[in-house]
Amino acid sequence: MTEPIVVIVGAGPAGVRAAEALAHAGLRPIVLDEAARPGGQIYRQPPGASGRVSTDIYGFDAKKATAIHRVLSDHTDRIDHRPDTLVWNVFGPKLDLLTADGYREQPFDHLILATGAMDRVLPFPGWTLPGVFTLGGAQVALKAQGVSIGRRVALVGAGPLLPLVTHQYAKAGVSVVAALDVTAFGSKLAQAPRMLASAGTLAKGLWYTARNRLRRLDVRYGVRSIRVEGDGRVEALRWRDAAGHEHRVDCDAVGASFGLRPEAQLADLAGCRFVFDVDARQWMPERSAEGRSSVPGIYLAGDGARIGGADVAELQGRRTALALLEDLGRAVDRRELLRLDRGLARQARFRRALDAAYPYPSHLLDAVGDDEIVCRCEGITVGALRQAAHERDAREINRTKAFTRIGMGRCQGRVCGEAAAELLARACDSDLERVGRLRGQAPVKPIPIVVGSGA
Amino acid sequence: MAGLFQRTTKRSGANVGLTIDGEAIEAQAGDLLITAILLHRTSLRRFEFGDGQRAGFCMMAACQDCWVRLADGRRVRACSTLVAPGMAVLIEGDGVD
Amino acid sequence: MTERLRVDVAIVGGGIAGCAAAVALREAGLTVALLEKALCGAGASGVNFGGVRQQGRNLAELPLARRARPLWDQLNERLGEDVEFEASGHLKLARSDGETAQLERHARDVAEHGLRLELLGAAALRAELPWLGHDVVGASLCAEDGHANPRLVGPAFARLARRLGADVREHAAVLSAMRGGDEFETRTADLAVHSRYLVNCAGIGAGRIAAAFGEDVPLQPLVPNMLVTEPLPFFISRSIGVCGGGIYLRQIARGNAILGGGGGWGDADSNHSRPLTGSSLAAMANAIAIVPALAGAHVIRSWTGIDGKMPDLIPVIGRSRTTPNLIHAFGFSGHGFQLGPVVGEIIAELVTQGRSVSPLEPFSIDRFANAAPASQPIDVGIEE
Numbered sequence: 001m002t003e004p005i006v007v008i009v010g011a012g013p014a015g016v017r018a019a020e021a022l023a024h025a026g027l028r029p030i031v032l033d034e035a036a037r038p039g040g041q042i043y044r045q046p047p048g049a050s051g052r053v054s055t056d057i058y059g060f061d062a063k064k065a066t067a068i069h070r071v072l073s074d075h076t077d078r079i080d081h082r083p084d085t086l087v088w089n090v091f092g093p094k095l096d097l098l099t100a101d102g103y104r105e106q107p108f109d110h111l112i113l114a115t116g117a118m119d120r121v122l123p124f125p126g127w128t129l130p131g132v133f134t135l136g137g138a139q140v141a142l143k144a145q146g147v148s149i150g151r152r153v154a155l156v157g158a159g160p161l162l163p164l165v166t167h168q169y170a171k172a173g174v175s176v177v178a179a180l181d182v183t184a185f186g187s188k189l190a191q192a193p194r195m196l197a198s199a200g201t202l203a204k205g206l207w208y209t210a211r212n213r214l215r216r217l218d219v220r221y222g223v224r225s226i227r228v229e230g231d232g233r234v235e236a237l238r239w240r241d242a243a244g245h246e247h248r249v250d251c252d253a254v255g256a257s258f259g260l261r262p263e264a265q266l267a268d269l270a271g272c273r274f275v276f277d278v279d280a281r282q283w284m285p286e287r288s289a290e291g292r293s294s295v296p297g298i299y300l301a302g303d304g305a306r307i308g309g310a311d312v313a314e315l316q317g318r319r320t321a322l323a324l325l326e327d328l329g330r331a332v333d334r335r336e337l338l339r340l341d342r343g344l345a346r347q348a349r350f351r352r353a354l355d356a357a358y359p360y361p362s363h364l365l366d367a368v369g370d371d372e373i374v375c376r377c378e379g380i381t382v383g384a385l386r387q388a389a390h391e392r393d394a395r396e397i398n399r400t401k402a403f404t405r406i407g408m409g410r411c412q413g414r415v416c417g418e419a420a421a422e423l424l425a426r427a428c429d430s431d432l433e434r435v436g437r438l439r440g441q442a443p444v445k446p447i448p449i450v451v452g453s454g455a
Numbered sequence: 456m457a458g459l460f461q462r463t464t465k466r467s468g469a470n471v472g473l474t475i476d477g478e479a480i481e482a483q484a485g486d487l488l489i490t491a492i493l494l495h496r497t498s499l500r501r502f503e504f505g506d507g508q509r510a511g512f513c514m515m516a517a518c519q520d521c522w523v524r525l526a527d528g529r530r531v532r533a534c535s536t537l538v539a540p541g542m543a544v545l546i547e548g549d550g551v552d
Numbered sequence: 553m554t555e556r557l558r559v560d561v562a563i564v565g566g567g568i569a570g571c572a573a574a575v576a577l578r579e580a581g582l583t584v585a586l587l588e589k590a591l592c593g594a595g596a597s598g599v600n601f602g603g604v605r606q607q608g609r610n611l612a613e614l615p616l617a618r619r620a621r622p623l624w625d626q627l628n629e630r631l632g633e634d635v636e637f638e639a640s641g642h643l644k645l646a647r648s649d650g651e652t653a654q655l656e657r658h659a660r661d662v663a664e665h666g667l668r669l670e671l672l673g674a675a676a677l678r679a680e681l682p683w684l685g686h687d688v689v690g691a692s693l694c695a696e697d698g699h700a701n702p703r704l705v706g707p708a709f710a711r712l713a714r715r716l717g718a719d720v721r722e723h724a725a726v727l728s729a730m731r732g733g734d735e736f737e738t739r740t741a742d743l744a745v746h747s748r749y750l751v752n753c754a755g756i757g758a759g760r761i762a763a764a765f766g767e768d769v770p771l772q773p774l775v776p777n778m779l780v781t782e783p784l785p786f787f788i789s790r791s792i793g794v795c796g797g798g799i800y801l802r803q804i805a806r807g808n809a810i811l812g813g814g815g816g817w818g819d820a821d822s823n824h825s826r827p828l829t830g831s832s833l834a835a836m837a838n839a840i841a842i843v844p845a846l847a848g849a850h851v852i853r854s855w856t857g858i859d860g861k862m863p864d865l866i867p868v869i870g871r872s873r874t875t876p877n878l879i880h881a882f883g884f885s886g887h888g889f890q891l892g893p894v895v896g897e898i899i900a901e902l903v904t905q906g907r908s909v910s911p912l913e914p915f916s917i918d919r920f921a922n923a924a925p926a927s928q929p930i931d932v933g934i935e936e
Contacts, residue, residue: 034516034535041515047537048485051467089829091817096829103833118517130498130510131459137514144514145490146464172463232507233459233497253459263517376512377519379504392633392707399591402598402703410519410782410852415512442827446519446532446782446850452836503783503807522782528848530782 004109004328007032007095009087009266012040013064013310014302015114016071017317018324023078025325025332030080031072032087032097032106040116040302041136042310043068044144057143059168060204064310089442090270093297096442103451110297110324113266114317115304119257120282122364122419126228128376131253138255139165148174150253154237156180156226158258159358163208163219165255170215177249178218180239182258182361185221194353197346201311218249225364228254258361260307261418267305268440270298276433280307281360282418283437289344291320292327299324312347315340362422374423375416377409382423389427397421397436410446413438459510460493473542474526482538489514489521489533492544499523499533500546508546554744557719559583561903562738562747564726564761565754566592569881569888571709571720572896573751578716580904585745586710586718587738589725590823593706595755596884597892599857600776601800601812602702603791604890605642606667607694608658610866612914613891614665619910620894621696627893631708635700640802642697643681643790645842646690651795655692669694683787683845699791699802702889709896726754729764731875749877749903753895756820756860758868758882762917765875769868769920774861774886775818777831781849783807788843799838809846811839816856827854861885862920869895869915871902879903880917 006022008015011033022029037045043065046052058065072081082099087106089096095106119134126132131150133141135157138149142165152175155166166179195202212219222242229236238248267285268274273294275286285293287300301320302313319340322332370383388394388403397420400406406420407413413420417438425432468484473491482491489511492499498508499521511521514534521533526543561577563570566588574584586592604624606617623630624637646652659669670693677684677691714720724740729750731737736750752761759771788803799813814831818824832854840847862868862883872878879902881895888895894910901908 044515046466046485047487049467050485052464056464091826091829105829118513118515128502128507128509130508133511134513134518137512140514141460141490142463145485145487146462146466147460147490147494148463150459151461174461174463233510379502392711396591399594402594403707408853410522410850411517412853415518441853441855442829442832443851443854445516446522446852449781449836449840449849449851450847452833452838453840454837524848530848530850 003028005107006030006110006112006324007106007108008112008114010040010114010116010302010304011035011038011072011081011083012114012116012302012313013043013068014304014313014317015112016068017314018112018114018301018321019079020071020075021318021321022324023075025330028078028080030082030106032085032095033081033083034086036083037069038072038081039065039069041140044140045069046144046146050146052146061310086445086447087266088444088447090266098447098451102454110299111270112299112301112320112324113270113304114301114313115263115266117260117262117303117307118414120259120261120360120418121257121415122361123368123372123374123382123416124226124228124256124364125372126230126234127256128373129228129230129234130232131230131234132228133253133255134257135161135165135255136257139168142168142172148172148253149255150234150251151175152177152251153253153255154178154180154249154251156182156223156254156256158182158361159260160205160354163205163212166212166217166219167208170212170217176217177251178220178237178239179212180223180226181219181221182223182364183221183358184242187359188357191353191357195350195357197353198350201350225367226256258364259358260303262304262306263414264304265412265440265444267293267300269442269444271295272298272300274437279355281362281422281432289341290323291316292323308347308351312344312351315343315347319344365419365422365426368423374420375406375409377411377415378405380404380406385420385423386427389424395424395428395430395435397424397438400424401438407438412441412444458493458495459497460490462494471538471540473538473544475544476547484538486538487534488523488531488536488538488542488544491538492523492533492546496546498546555742557585557743557745559585559719559745559747561749561751562587562736562745563751563753564729564738565752565758566706566710566720566722567595567597567753567755568593568706568709568892569895569899570751570753571706571713572893573753573881573899574713574718574720575709575716576896576900577903578713578718580900582903584713584718585747586713586720587724587726587740587743587745588720588722589757591707591722592710592720593703596857596859597706597889598703599778599855600702600859600886600889601778601810602699602802602889603642603800604637604700605694605697605791605887606890607642607662607669607692607697608644608793609887611661611665612866613887614662614667615911616891616894616898618665618667620891623893624700624890631712633704633708635704635708636804637698637700638805639696639698641693641695641790643792644692645684645688645792645794647687647794648689652690654795655690659692667694681790683843685842685844687841693790697791705892726761729761731765731878736877749879751879751881751899751903753881753899755882756858758860758880762880765872765878767872767874767917769883769917770863771860771883773818773820774859775816775825775856776812776859776886777814777816777827777835777854777856779811779827779832779835779851779854781809781811781846782852784809784849787845792842794842799835799842801839801843809839809849811835813838818856818858820858823858825856825858827856859884859886859888867915868917869898870912870917873917873921
C-alpha cells in the first residue's frame with residue numbers, strides 16, 4: 001500500500017510541530033512554505049546570516065524560536081521542506097504552487113493548513129500615508145531587518161502586541177512618542193485573574209508594561225480615535241483620550257493595528273465551512289478541537305484557523321497531526337493526546353480572558369466619514385460603500401464588492417474585508433453575520449502572468 | 456536623502472549596490488528591497504487611484520501594498536524580495552515599456 | 553403561508569434579459585413579477601467578459617445585435633447609472649492567411665446587414681497598435697463595438713424595473729411551473745405567482761422550465777474561465793479577440809486587463825463553478841503572445857459562472873412550441889451580454905403583439921423538437 005501524501009502548508013510553529021509529529025510516526029510529510037526560512041511571522045528569521053543574537057531578536061521567546069527553527073532541518077530524512085513556495089489555489093485533491101521554477105502542481109491525500117495570520121486593520125484618517133504600517137509590520141521591520149519604521153514612532157494597538165512592540169522599539173533606542181491602547185484599562189484589570197491560566201504569558205505582558213512605564217513612555221488606554229496628519233508622509237498623530245480630550249504628537253511613523261485575523265483563503269477554496277464568532281466579530285473556518293475541518297482529509301492548525309498565539313499553535317500543530325494519524329488508522333499515544341488537550345484547554349481559558357481584555361475596537365468606526373478610504377488597494381471610500389448599500393441594494397459584502405470594487409485589489413480583501421463588513425452592517429442596520437464574508441478566489445496572492453508560459 | 460526607516464541594529468552583510476530612479480544607493484546583503492528603498496526614500500510607488508504615494512503597510516507579504524517596478528520590466532513585492540546587486544528600482548518613472 | 557401574486561406576466565430569471573423584459577413590459581403597462589433564484593444580474597449576466605460586440609457573431613444574431621447597439625449608447629441615461637460602456641472598438645486578430653480569409657469573408661457577410669468592418673494588414677496594425685505580438689498578420693476592426701461592466705448592468709436593470717413598479721423577488725428559486733386553464737402558476741418556497749404570460753429566461757435553469765412544459769432542449773453548461781490582472785498603465789486601446797476564440801482580452805480605464813479563454817468547471821445542479829488551472833495558465837500564455845507588454849503583470853483574481861449553451865451556439869428566443877403565452881429566451885452560449893437589452897424588448901413584443909419586428913426564426917425552439925433531453929427532466933413541482 002502506497003504511503004498517503006500528506007502536505008502541510010506553512011512552516012510557522014503550527015506547521016512545524018505538525019510535521020515533526022507526523023515524521024516521528026513514520027510518515028514523510030511535505031511542508032510547503034512561502035518564506036525562505038521556517039518560523040512564520042512570530043519567529044520570523046532575518047534573511048541570511050545576520051550576526052544578531054537570538055535573544056536580541058526574540059527576547060523571552062528566544063528558546064522557543066530557536067527550537068522551532070531547528071525542527072525541519074533536524075528531520076531532513078523524513079520531512080520534505082520546500083521553502084519559497086506559494087500555494088495559490090486548492091481544488092479537489094490538488095494544490096497549485098508557484099515555485100522558483102514556475103508553476104507546479106502538488107496532489108495530496110491529506111492536507112494540514114497552517115497558514116498563520118496577519119494584522120487586523122480598521123481604517124482611520126490618514127492611514128494610507130507613507131509611514132503608516134501595521135503594528136505587526138513595525139515589529140517585523142525590527143525583528144527581521146533590524147530597522148525601525150521611523151525616528152519618532154507612535155504605536156497604536158488593541159492587544160498584547162502593543163506593549164511588546166513598544167518595549168522592543170524603546171529597547172532598540174527608537175523614540176516611541178506614544179503607545180496608545182484603544183481598549184480600556186479596566187478590561188485588562190477585570191481579566192487579570194483569568195489570565196493566570198497562562199501565568200508565564202501574563203507575567204511577560206506585565207513585565208513589558210512595567211518596563212514601558214519605567215521608561216516614562218506615554219502609555220494610554222481607552223483611546224477613542226486616532227488621525228494621522230501629514231503632507232505626503234506621516235508628520236503627526238492626533239488622538240482623543242478616554243475622557244474625550246484631543247492630543248497631538250509629532251511623529252514620522254505610525255504602527256497601528258487591532259488584533260489579528262486568520263489567513264484562511266486556502267481553507268475557503270478547499271471548501272471548508274466557516275463559522276461566525278460573535279465575540280471576536282470574525283469569520284473563521286470551522287475547526288474541531290482536534291483540528292479537523294468540515295472537509296474530510298483537510299485539517300487546520302494555528303492562527304490560520306483561529307487566533308491563539310504561538311504556544312497554542314505549537315500544541316495545535318501536534319494535536320492536529322495526531323488526529324490525522326488516527327484518521328489514517330495509526331495508533332496514537334493516548335496520554336500524549338490527553339496532555340495536549342489539557343494544555344489546549346488551559347490555553348483556551350487564557351485566550352478567552354485575553355480576548356475579553358482586548359475586545360475588538362469596532363467603536364473606532366463610529367465616526368468614520370464618507371471620505372475615508374476603506375479599500376486601500378483600489379482607493380474606494382466609505383461613502384461609496386454606503387451609497388451602494390442605500391441606493392443599490394447592496395446588503396451583502398460580495399454584492400458590495402461587485403458594485404464598488406472594495407476587495408478587488410491586489411490584496412483581495414485581506415486588509416479591508418472585515419472593516420468593510422462592519423461598515424456595511426452599520427449602513428444597512430443589519431448584523432455583522434448577516435452581511436457575510438468576502439469569498440476567496442484563486443490565486444490567493446498575485447502570480448506572474450508569465451507562469452502560464454512555463455516561466 | 457533621509458528615508459522613512461532607520462537602522463537600529465548593526466548587521467553583518469556585504470554591500471549591495473542598487474539604483475533608485477537612476478540614483479545609486481548602497482544596501483546590505485540580507486536587506487529586503489523595502490528596507491533598502493525606505494532607508495533612502497519616503498515611498499515605493501505612486502498610487503494608481505489618487506494623489507499620493509505608497510510605502511508598504513504589513514511587511515509580511517499580505518497587504519500587497521509594496522509592489523515595486525524594476526527597470527527590467529519586472530514587478531516585485533518589496534517586503535518579500537531580497538536585494539540583489541544591480542537592481543534598478545523605478546519609483547517616479549512608472550510608464551509603459 | 554404562501555404569498556399569492558396575480559400579474560399579467562411572470563418572468564423566471566433575473567439576468568439582463570429578464571430584467572430588461574420587466575422594464576419593457578412595465579413601460580407597456582402590464583403588471584410584472586420577476587423571480588430570481590439568487591441576486592439579479594449575478595448569474596451569467598454578471599460574470600462574462602463584458603464584450604459589447606456585433607462582430608464575429610453567427611449571422612442570425614446580427615439583426616438583434618444591430619438593434620441592440622444604439623441601446624448601449626443610451627443605457628446610462630436610461631438606467632440612471634454608469635455601466636462603464638466604452639466604444640473602444642473590437643479587434644479580431646488573424647494569425648495566418650487562412651484566418652485573414654475568414655475575416656474578409658465575415659466582413660463581406662456583415663456588410664449586407666449594415667455593419668462596417670475595417671480590415672487591417674500587418675503594417676497598418678503595427679502602426680496603430682505597436683504593442684501587438686509578432687504572430688498577428690492582420691485584423692478586423694469593428695470601431696463601434698466595445699465593452700462594459702457586466703457586474704453593473706443586470707442589477708441596474710433590476711432597479712429600474714422596480715422603480716417602474718415590477719415586483720422583483722430575489723432569493724426566489726422557482727420550484728415548479730405549470731399551466732391550468734388559461735393561466736400559469738409558478739411557485740417558489742414562499743410564493744405562488746398566477747399570470748397570463750410566463751417568460752422563461754432562467755439561464756442554465758431554463759431547460760428545466762422548458763421541460764416542465766414538454767419541451768426538452770439540449771441546453772448544456774458553458775463555464776467561461778476568466779482572469780484579471782493588477783492595475784497597469786493603460787495602453788490596450790481596443791477590445792481584443794482572435795479567430796477561433798481561444799483568447800480574448802480587454803483593459804479597463806482603471807488599468808486592469810481582463811483575460812478569458814477556455815472553460816472552467818461547473819455543476820448546474822448545485823450552481824457551483826470554479827476556474828480550471830489548465831485554462832487559466834493557457835489564457836495567461838496566450839495573452840502575452842498577443843500582447844507581449846503584459847509579461848511583467850500579475851494575475852490577481854480568477855472567476856467563472858455558469859452560462860447556458862445550445863449545440864448550434866445560438867439562443868432559443870421565441871414562443872413555446874407546446875404552450876400558449878409561454879415565451880423562451882435562453883441559451884445565449886457565451887455571447888448574450890450585448891444582446892441583453894434588446895432581448896428584453898423582443899420579449900415584450902412577443903407578449904404584447906405575439907410577434908417581434910426582429911427576425912426570430914433561427915432561434916425557434918422548434919429546431920429541437922426531436923432532440924433527446926439533455927438531462928433527466930426534473931420534477932414538475934412540489935405540491936402544497
